[in-house]
Amino acid sequence: MTNRTFVMACLAPLFIFSLAFLALPLIRLFLVSGESDAGWAIYLDIVRKPRYLNTLVLTVLVSLATTFAALAVSSTAGMFLVRNRFRGRGTLLAVLTLPLAFPGVVIGFLIILLGGRQGLVNQLTPGHVVFAYSAIGLFLGYLYFSIPRVLLTVMAAAEKLDPALEEAARTLGAAPHRVVIDVIIPGLMPSLIASGAIAFATAMGAFGTAFTLATNIDVIPMVIYTEFTLSANIAMASALSIVLGIITWILLLIARSLSGSTVAGGG
């Protein structure tokens, strides 16, 4: 066997598997989305019908809020952990990165333990404080799985940031907030955009968390699920899946072009 045939033979299983279980199913998904009475105009229905449009807007809003909150929290914590060495640093880092592979359902349940009917907040505060099943609960759930993802990307970039630049700014008389705005944020910008795109894409597509928490409100993954299982509106479920898939794919492409690797995984 020549070298070239051997290399080609090595790629064959991957090629066959991804053709059979990725390419063909995705083509089928696309074709099915045009098979309803509405035809290809179904993609227009997503922005024309209030039910889908409102859901889309809500999903984008919650995901945006999650992204900015996660960026603020994780870049602060990330800079702090990179610049300071102290006892317990490793433990803090472990706590902040461990939820990386928790499934979305588990995170949803953890938010219920915080803000559900039997939750911690409801027990500690007077009155009836239940927020787990609202947009706030969803936001907290998404934040929970976004913090580790953003943190890892930002920390990798912060390691490469030169502390001498900040010192120079300080000796030249810059106030702490000016150092952050003029030196640290521009230096971290590519990683902030990249990790922001990752956080946004993961939040948009999060099914597990929404599945446990979104009993009263609708987000896109839940609508896809109910259209498919309850309404048997398979064309709409497929069309929404394709739109959602394209959005998240483009976002992660941006993320990958700005910072080496992606930390992905479903929420």
Added chain:
Amino acid sequence: MFKSKVKMLQLAVTLSACAFLLVPTILSVMAGLTVNYFKGISSGLTLKWVYQVWELYADSIFLSMWLAVACLFCTLIIGLPAAYGLARHPGWLSRLLEEFISLPLAVPGLALALALLQLYGSMKGFRASWTFILVGHVLYTLPFMVRSILAVLASMDLKTLEEGAASLGASPWQRFRDIVVPNAMPGILAGALTVVTLSIGEFNLTWMLHTPYLKTLPVGLADSYASMRLEIASAYTLVFFILIVPLLMAMQWASARAQRITQ
């Protein structure tokens, strides 16, 4: 040490983030071990709920373990040669193929599951068997395996090593077995731990692909959150944590190790 106000603020944010991630986890562990969560820890500690979880859901735990092993096997069989092929044959076609198989990282699992269901849902024998869930898991974890190995292979001078072996008369298969595989080991290990961890925790695809007779651990979890009392749901979550946390830590250790080699 943390004298300045800025540092105090940074520390406060870091600690709040830790508390936000850790407190509900501790609540969940406690709830799984107390006699009555609503009355609090004063009602006493018990393993009753954990035993009950075992009686109710042992099947789902074993199914998840079995799926993870099978998934690891498949991703190795497909991913290891593929990573070698991609490393040996760099070019736009390989880039395209790598990009394509990485789609499951970006496209939500729900969409992939829907696509699989529409193409293969009518094949009853396949649809109802555990191999259907396995396909979903392999689809989702394969890019992690391929990229993990590819990163290690790309960082070394594979070509020179192989030419040396070839000049000594080693066949392509011998070179693959004796040079590529041993050198790729850190990447294989990191990839393998990632695959197992992700497979055990996979929900988004599995929820759509599973049948009532085939419930994996996370599917069982969702089931218990919806229909069981809080203590049982928590005890089940505790069992999941016991399984997943060591795997996660091993995965992070192996990935950091593989990354050091590629730098």
